[in-house]
Amino acid sequence: MSHLHIPDGVLPGWLVMAGWILTALILAFSIYRTRSTELKRKVPLIGIISALMIVCMTIPIVPIAYHINLSVIAGIILGPAVAFVSIFIVNLIIAMFGHGGITVVGLNTVVVGSEAFIGFYLFQLFLAIIGRDSIMWSSGLAAVIALMISTSILVGVVYLSRIDPATVIGIEGGHPAEVATEANIPSQLTKGINIKSFAKTILILLGIGWLLEGIITAFVIKYVSRVRPDLILPQRA
């Protein structure tokens, strides 16, 4: 799980907009690709995988505030293009629970979508290198690496939010409420962030989560490969 559980109004507007534009572009491409396959048949499958992701997100692992989100599994089962559509739906629905800001749905989709994308291709790569007998190791390793990269993207997004001075609005000017002045400007909220401290905290908390999600992904894919191997065929890409 590398969700940006960032509240609305903390990240600068340009970054939020960039997230939405990027998501819109990837969605357009994904839908174009989905359309070329069999759109009608994909809708119920997208619904089921999205619902499964939401259900798994409702089971929090309390001490580390972590929840699994099955994005790599979605990537492996649906393929990266359809998985991206599914992840957008999941992010939109969980934002309605206040689970991350509604304005950061775009950025969240990019971050979590990257897990599905990277996870899918790494899984295929490991299968080719290690062999089909190691489906469990391939999926687990793919999940851990995909989560590491998506977490790095998350930290990168927060880092980016500090550097644009263009979003500073009304930074000067006599503010009557002195005590509240320092928290007055949207970009200032993230401008003061200690990126090292943030990255350390995130890496400690999510590091345990990567391993956990890697193990769960490995066992889930192992189970599915035994029961319904047709769901995990490379040509599904």
Add this chain to the structure above:
Amino acid sequence: MDVAIIDYYANNGTSFLHKAKALWKVVFTALVIASIILTNEFYMLLGIYITLVTIAVWTRLPVSRIITIAAYPAIFALIFAFAMWNGSWLKAGVIILKALTAALTMVVLIVTTPYPDVFNVLRPFLPRVIAEGLFVTYRSVFILLELTDELIKGLKVRGGLTHRKYLRNIRNFSSGIGLLLVKGFDYSEKFYGMMNVRGYGGRITTQGTKTSINRNDVLAIALGLLIFAITISTVIEKKVLEFGVYILLCSAVALVISSIYKQFQN
């Protein structure tokens, strides 16, 4: 996240907000979210939060439950506040309040509006596959929640989840998720078959969004506009912030009166 409870609240409430149309409640939500984005004033955010709690009281739903549902993002906001810590409690408070207030806004919308109605409002702005994916996901969530409940009960009863056997627990739990996935896939195939029989041709038909206005809608929009107007005035004219304490006081008084009135009614 308690999806089933939220759905129950949305479909069984009788408050003015439940009776208001989804479109105008989405407008109300957009206005409040815009206010939260625009302001970084602690007292203003606290005022909005208290106002939302007051509105939650007016919905006649369990307020503590609604607040709890909306409190989840505070955990991650705490990490942010910690990373940005520079000795200012106010700044940390702003970040946590932003998370709590935005979450409460969304939760107030979703506990008073059935999901399909919200999806209907969003439908014109979304590609067809996403709009339909939202409806199918919504339907599937409840089926999977029931299956998950049965699965966890089954695992516990058969000793699949036991103390101190963590790896075995993870393996069994993962196999359970795998089972859900396979069942879900089979279900999606059946669902597709059923949809075809019922004439599905790549488009799920829903009722259109109603745009007419009644007094409940007017009240919802008025509340949103009031919050937005006060916020924007504090952003444009900083002197208004001198009245911040009074704004806070007014929202607190409204909350107290509403709570007493609710108790009195009960």
